[in-house]
Amino acid sequence: MSDLSAGKIYIRLLGYLKPFWRKVIILFICTTIFASLSGISLTLIPPFLHILFGEAGQPAEYTGDSSVHGVPLPTSFESLKNSVTSKVREFFDPSEPMEALVRFCAVFLILMVVKNIFGYVSTYLTIYLEQSILYRIRNELYGAIQALPLSFFDRQKTGHLISRITNDVTNLRGAVVGSLASIVRNSLMAFIAIFIVFLTSWKLSLLTVVLVPVNITLIGIIGRKLRKGSLRAQERMADMTSILQETISGVRVVKAFGMEGFEKGKFDLFNFRYLREYLKMRRFAELASPTSELLGILASVVILWYGGRLVIEESLDPANLMLFVGAMLWVVTPIKNLSKLNSVVQEALASGQRVLQILDIGSEDEDSGENEIDGVSKKVVYDGVAFSYNDGVEVLSSVDFEMCRGDVVAIVGPSGAGKSTIADLLPRFYRPTAGRISIDGNDIADIKLSSLRSIMGIVTQETILFNDTIFNNIAYGLSDCPLEGVVEASKAANAHFFISAMPDGYETVIGDRGVQLSGGQRQRIAIARALLKNPQILILDEATSSLDVESEALVQEAIDRLVKGRTTLVIAHRLSTIRKADKIIVVENGRIEQIGTHEELIGEAGTYRKLYHLQIKS
Numbered sequence: 157m158s159d160l161s162a163g164k165i166y167i168r169l170l171g172y173l174k175p176f177w178r179k180v181i182i183l184f185i186c187t188t189i190f191a192s193l194s195g196i197s198l199t200l201i202p203p204f205l206h207i208l209f210g211e212a213g214q215p216a217e218y219t220g221d222s223s224v225h226g227v228p229l230p231t232s233f234e235s236l237k238n239s240v241t242s243k244v245r246e247f248f249d250p251s252e253p254m255e256a257l258v259r260f261c262a263v264f265l266i267l268m269v270v271k272n273i274f275g276y277v278s279t280y281l282t283i284y285l286e287q288s289i290l291y292r293i294r295n296e297l298y299g300a301i302q303a304l305p306l307s308f309f310d311r312q313k314t315g316h317l318i319s320r321i322t323n324d325v326t327n328l329r330g331a332v333v334g335s336l337a338s339i340v341r342n343s344l345m346a347f348i349a350i351f352i353v354f355l356t357s358w359k360l361s362l363l364t365v366v367l368v369p370v371n372i373t374l375i376g377i378i379g380r381k382l383r384k385g386s387l388r389a390q391e392r393m394a395d396m397t398s399i400l401q402e403t404i405s406g407v408r409v410v411k412a413f414g415m416e417g418f419e420k421g422k423f424d425l426f427n428f429r430y431l432r433e434y435l436k437m438r439r440f441a442e443l444a445s446p447t448s449e450l451l452g453i454l455a456s457v458v459i460l461w462y463g464g465r466l467v468i469e470e471s472l473d474p475a476n477l478m479l480f481v482g483a484m485l486w487v488v489t490p491i492k493n494l495s496k497l498n499s500v501v502q503e504a505l506a507s508g509q510r511v512l513q514i515l516d517i518g519s520e521d522e523d524s525g526e527n528e529i530d531g532v533s534k535k536v537v538y539d540g541v542a543f544s545y546n547d548g549v550e551v552l553s554s555v556d557f558e559m560c561r562g563d564v565v566a567i568v569g570p571s572g573a574g575k576s577t578i579a580d581l582l583p584r585f586y587r588p589t590a591g592r593i594s595i596d597g598n599d600i601a602d603i604k605l606s607s608l609r610s611i612m613g614i615v616t617q618e619t620i621l622f623n624d625t626i627f628n629n630i631a632y633g634l635s636d637c638p639l640e641g642v643v644e645a646s647k648a649a650n651a652h653f654f655i656s657a658m659p660d661g662y663e664t665v666i667g668d669r670g671v672q673l674s675g676g677q678r679q680r681i682a683i684a685r686a687l688l689k690n691p692q693i694l695i696l697d698e699a700t701s702s703l704d705v706e707s708e709a710l711v712q713e714a715i716d717r718l719v720k721g722r723t724t725l726v727i728a729h730r731l732s733t734i735r736k737a738d739k740i741i742v743v744e745n746g747r748i749e750q751i752g753t754h755e756e757l758i759g760e761a762g763t764y765r766k767l768y769h770l771q772i773k774s
Contacts, residue, residue, distance in 0.1 A: 165508045169332045172289045179281055184340055186278040191341045193271035195348025200264060201482050205475040207256045285333040294325050300515050306585040308517065315398025320514055323393050324507035331504030338497050342490035349483040385437030386506035392430035399423050528607040531692040532723050533596055535560045540591035543577055551577050552746045564719055566726040566734035568764065569743035575727045579695050582725065583612050613691030617698040619678040621670030626655055627662040630684045641688060649684035649714040676711060683714045694724040731768050
C-alpha cells in the first residue's frame with residue numbers, strides 16, 4: 157500500500173462526482189451568480205456617495221487626458237470605466253436625490269434577494285453532493301473490507317478499520333464538492349474585486365499583485381506540512397478507536413481481572429498521543445489565515461496612504477477611493493478563505509490516502525476461477541498441501557488425505573498443531589503455499605468463490621451471532637426464509653424448546669454477539685443455522701470444546717443429526733466425540749502423524765493413544 161500523491165488522491169475523489177454531474181453544473185452556475193452579485197454590490201458604493209453628497213462627490217469631467225501624474229492609462233479600460241460611470245450616473249441622477257435614493261434602495265434590495273436565493277441553492281447543493289459522495293464512499297469501503305481476504309484481518313486491528321469508515325470518510329466531507337465550490341466562489345469574488353480595483357486605479361492595483369505569489373508560496377509550504385501532520389493525527393485516532401473497540405468488547409475480562417485502571421491509563425496514553433499530533437497539525441493549519449490577512453492589511457495600509465495622497469492632490473475621485481478600499485478589503489476575505497480551504501483539503505487528502513489504500517487492496521475473489529460446483533459426488537482431496545503465513549513461518553507441510561462423499565473425518569492433535577488451518581484452507585479462507593485441494597478432481601483455486609462456499613456450512617467453537625432476532629440469526633444468508641423452515645431446523649438442533657420459552661420467541665433480540673444466551677444455546681443456534689443452509693460439506697471446528705456436560709450432550713445430539721449424509725470435517729478437542737468418525741487424522745507440528753479409525757489408532761503407540769489416555773484420566 158504505497159503512498160499516493162496529493163494530485164492522484166484528489167482526482168480519484170473527484171471521480172465520485174460523475175453520477176451527479178447535472179447537479180454539479182447547477183451548483184457551479186449558482187455559485188458563479190452568487191459570487192458575481194457579491195462583487196457587483198461593491199460597485200454601488202460610489203453611486204450611494206454621489207447621491208448623498210451630490211455634485212461635491214462627483215469626479216472631475218474627463219478631459220481626454222488619459223494619464224495620472226504623467227503615466228498613461230490603458231485606453232480600453234479607461235473607455236470602459238467612463239462608459240459604466242456615465243450609465244450609472246444617468247440612472248442614479250444626483251440632481252433628484254430622493255428619487256435616486258429610492259432607486260438605489262430598490263436595486264440594492266433586489267440584488268441582495270437574488271444573491272441570497274442563489275447562495276441558499278448553492279449551499280444546499282453542496283451539502284447534498286457532499287453527503288451523497290460520503291454515502292457512496294462508505295458503501296464502497298465497507299464492501300471492499302468485506303471482500304478482503306481473511307489474511308488481511310490477521311494483520312489489522314478492528315478499530316483501525318472502523319476508524320477508516322467513520323473518521324476518515326467523514327474528514328473527506330469538504331475535500332471534493334465543498335472545496336471546488338469554495339475555490340470557484342472565492343476565486344471569482346477575488347477576481348471581480350481585483351477587476352474593480354484595476355478599473356478604479358490601475359496604478360493602485362499593481363500593489364495588490366504582490367499578495368498573490370506570497371500567498372501561493374505560503375499556502376504551499378503550510379499545506380505540505382499539514383498533510384503529513386493530518387495523516388499522523390488520523391493514525392493516532394485509529395489507535396484510539398482500536399483501544400475502544402477492544403476494551404468495550406472485552407469488558408467482562410477487564411472487570412474480571414480488575415484491570416479498569418490499567419485500561420484507563422492505556423486509553424489516556426493513546427488519547428494524549430492523538431491530542432499531541434492534532435495540536436501540532438492545527439498549529440500549521442491556523443497559521444495560514446492570519447498570515448494571509450496580515451499581508452492584506454499591510455498592503456491596505458500602503459494603498460490607503462498612496463490613494464489618500466492622490467485624493468488630496470485631486471487626481472482621484474474620493475468615491476472611487478472608497479470603492480477601491482472596499483474592493484481591497486473584499487479581496488482579503490476570499491484569499492483568507494482560500495488559505496483556510498487549503499487546511500481542510502490537506503486534512504481530507506490525508507484521510508483520502510488511508511481510504512484509498514483499503515480500496516486498492518485486491519479482494520479475495522481476485523484471480524479466482526470461474527468454475528461452479530453444486531456439491532460433492534466423489535471425494536475431497538488434500539494433495540501435498542503446505543501453508544505459511546506472510547512472516548514465512550511454516551504452519552503445514554505435506555498434508556495428504558481424502559474425504560469420501562458422506563464421510564466424517566476428524567482432525568485431532570495438540571494446540572497449535574495446525575488443525576484449524578487445515579479446515580480454513582477448504583473454504584479458501586487462505587490459499588495453500590504449495591500443493592492443491594480438489595473437489596471431485598476440480599482444484600478449489602479454479603472454482604468460483606461464491607459457488608465453493610455455497611455448498612459449505614461452518615460451525616466454530618466461537619459462535620458468531622449478531623445483535624438481531626433469533627429468527628434472523630438462524631436464517632442468516634437466506635432470503636424469504638419461511639418460519640416453518642427455521643422452526644424445523646431449530647428442533648433438529650435441540651434449540652426450539654429454549655427459543656419458545658423466551659419472551660418474544662423467534663423474534664427475541666439476543667444482544668451483541670448473542671450475550672443474552674448461554675454458550676450451549678449459542679452453539680445450538682449456530683447448528684440450526686447450518687442445518688437450514690443444508691450444506692453438502694460441513695466443517696465443525698471444536699464445536700463442543702467449551703460446553704458443560706449437559707449442553708455438550710444436547711449439542712452433540714444436534715451434531716449427529718447435522719452430519720448425516722454430509723461430507724464432514726471435524727476439528728476435535730474432546731476425543732470422546734469422534735469415536736464414530738470414519739477417519740481420524742492426527743496432526744502434530746503441521747504434519748500428519750497418523751491416520752485411521754478410533755479402534756486402529758488406540759491400538760498402536762502414538763500421539764492419539766497418548767492424548768486419549770490423558771483425557772480419560774482428566
